Amino acid sequence: xxxxxxxxxxxxxxxxxxLGTHFHGWQWQPxxxxxxxxxxxxxxxxxxxxxxxxxxxxxxxxxxxAAQVAHFDAPxxxxxxxxxxxxxxxxxxxxxxxxxxxxxxxxxxxFSALWRRYRYLLYTDPCPNLFVRPYxxxxxxxxxxxxxxxxxxxxxxxxxxxxxxxxAGSKRPHSWVDVQVAECSRQGAFVAIEVQASGFLYxxxxxxxxxxxxxxxxxxxxxxFTELWLAQRREEVKYAAPAQGLCLLRVGxxxxxxxxxxxxxxxxxxxxxxxxxxxxxx
Numbered sequence: 001x002x003x004x005x006x007x008x009x010x011x012x013x014x015x016x017x018x019l020g021t022h023f024h025g026w027q028w029q030p031x032x033x034x035x036x037x038x039x040x041x042x043x044x045x046x047x048x049x050x051x052x053x054x055x056x057x058x059x060x061x062x063x064x065x066a067a068q069v070a071h072f073d074a075p076x077x078x079x080x081x082x083x084x085x086x087x088x089x090x091x092x093x094x095x096x097x098x099x100x101x102x103x104x105x106x107x108x109x110x111f112s113a114l115w116r117r118y119r120y121l122l123y124t125d126p127c128p129n130l131f132v133r134p135y136x137x138x139x140x141x142x143x144x145x146x147x148x149x150x151x152x153x154x155x156x157x158x159x160x161x162x163x164x165x166x167x168a169g170s171k172r173p174h175s176w177v178d179v180q181v182a183e184c185s186r187q188g189a190f191v192a193i194e195v196q197a198s199g200f201l202y203x204x205x206x207x208x209x210x211x212x213x214x215x216x217x218x219x220x221x222x223x224x225f226t227e228l229w230l231a232q233r234r235e236e237v238k239y240a241a242p243a244q245g246l247c248l249l250r251v252g253x254x255x256x257x258x259x260x261x262x263x264x265x266x267x268x269x270x271x272x273x274x275x276x277x278x279x280x281x282x
Contacts, residue, residue, distance in 0.1 A: 007075035011105050014053075015098040015263050016068040021244065024061045035059075035068075035095060042090045043072065046100050056251040057200065062243030064135065064265035067098065067250040071109040091268050098266070101257035115180055115252045116192075119197040119210045119267060121245045125189035125251070132270055136190070137209075137245035144216035146186045149193070152215045152222035153182035156195075156229075164229040164237050165211075168205030175201055175232075184212075187271045190204045191216075194249065210242035212266060222231055 016035070024032035028040075036053060043051040055070040079088070080102035123129065123136040124144060132138075145264070156179045163175035180184045181196035193209055211228070228236055232256040247267050 007077055009073045010076045010080060011071055011073050011103050012073045012080050012100055013069065013103045013107065013109065013258075014083070014087075014100050015258055016055075016065060016070055017096045017098060017266060018065050019134070020059060020062045020064040020096040025063070026055055026058045026065075031132050035065075038092060038095055039070075039087065042087055043074075045090065046086060047074065054109050055175040056137065057248060059248055060203065060206075060243060060246075062242075063246045063248065066265075067263040068248055069109045069113070069251045069253075069263070071103065071107065073105075083210045083258075085248065099258050099262045101226040103257055107255070109251075111269045112253055112255075113251050114254060115198055116200060117181070117194060117251070118200065118205045119247050119249045120193045120205055120241060121247070122193075122209075123189055123270075124191060124211075132190075135245055135247070136270070137242050137265075139213065142217045144185045144191055145218070146191055146216065148218070148222060149184040149191075149212050152212060152225040153184055153193075153195075154227045156182045160229070161232065162201060162204065162229055162250060163232040164234050165204045165207040166201040166234070167205045167207065167240075172201065177201060177204070187269060189272065190270045192269075196252075203240060205246055206240040206243065207237050209245070210236055210239040213241070213248065 008242050018035050020182060022033065023035050026035045028034055028036050039053050040051060051072050051074065053070050053072040055068055059065055080100055083100035084097040121136040122139045123132050124140055126140045128138055159176060159178045161175050166175045178198035179195060181194065182196045185192050193212060196204060211225060215225050249267060250263055
């Protein structure tokens with residue numbers, strides 16, 4: 001424990017990675033394991049008193065983060081860059097602090113953020129693979145047309161009322177979202193859907209992907225997809241994609257103390273090399 005007297009404080013920003021598989025989301029919940037609880041428990045053990053940590057966004061149960069951002073206030077007796085090592089020495093194996101740095105006392109991980117970016121990964125090969133299963137939705141039932149999915153995504157860019165992709169239980173008073181980027185791409189058997197927005201509604205990405213799969217299969221046209229969310233027909237959005245395919249990729253700020261290599265693109269892109277020619281098995 002670090003001895004703490006009456007010390008001036010500084011605000012510390014963190015870039016955090018976590019594997020969401022065994023977490024019940026970011027935010028504290030009674031009798032549930034959460035990322036916030038793990039980090040705050042370590043901070044209390046180090047400092048000797050409770051410290052609240054504030055994140056850029058609250059990921060749901062099972063969702064991963066490649067570069068979540070959070071902040072807390074701590075005594076200045078500890079150099080800001082040292083907090084990453086201090087925390088990593090005590091955190092469990094499925095949480096990692098990429099870096100720590102001092103920020104101004106008015107900087108806020110949530111309210112200073114300009115955007116968040118999520119990636120959803122689908123694995124479409126019929127043969128399952130243990131090494132990608134924790135990070136993707138194994139969706140092999142029907143081929144997915146990524147060009148058609150992109151056509152459905154294009155009208156989402158802009159400021160829209162997206163109540164059709166807003167799960168019940170949220171305390172957010174409205175469903176307006178400023179979508180800046182909406183992209184679908186394929187690398188071999190992997191299909192990635194990325195959305196960047198000012199903020200995300202509760203359950204938005206998983207509901208969005210669940211409906212886009214219908215578009216990619218040809219069960220719904222891009223026009224009907226757009227008409228559905230424009231008309232706010234939430235009752236027609238029945239299925240959410242599984243949590244393990246979703247990752248908070250990064251968060252953007254106008255004044256960020258970390259270099260791009262710390263926060264920009266930390267989730268590896270899955271791809272497999274082309275197979276060599278083998279003789280036919282008879």
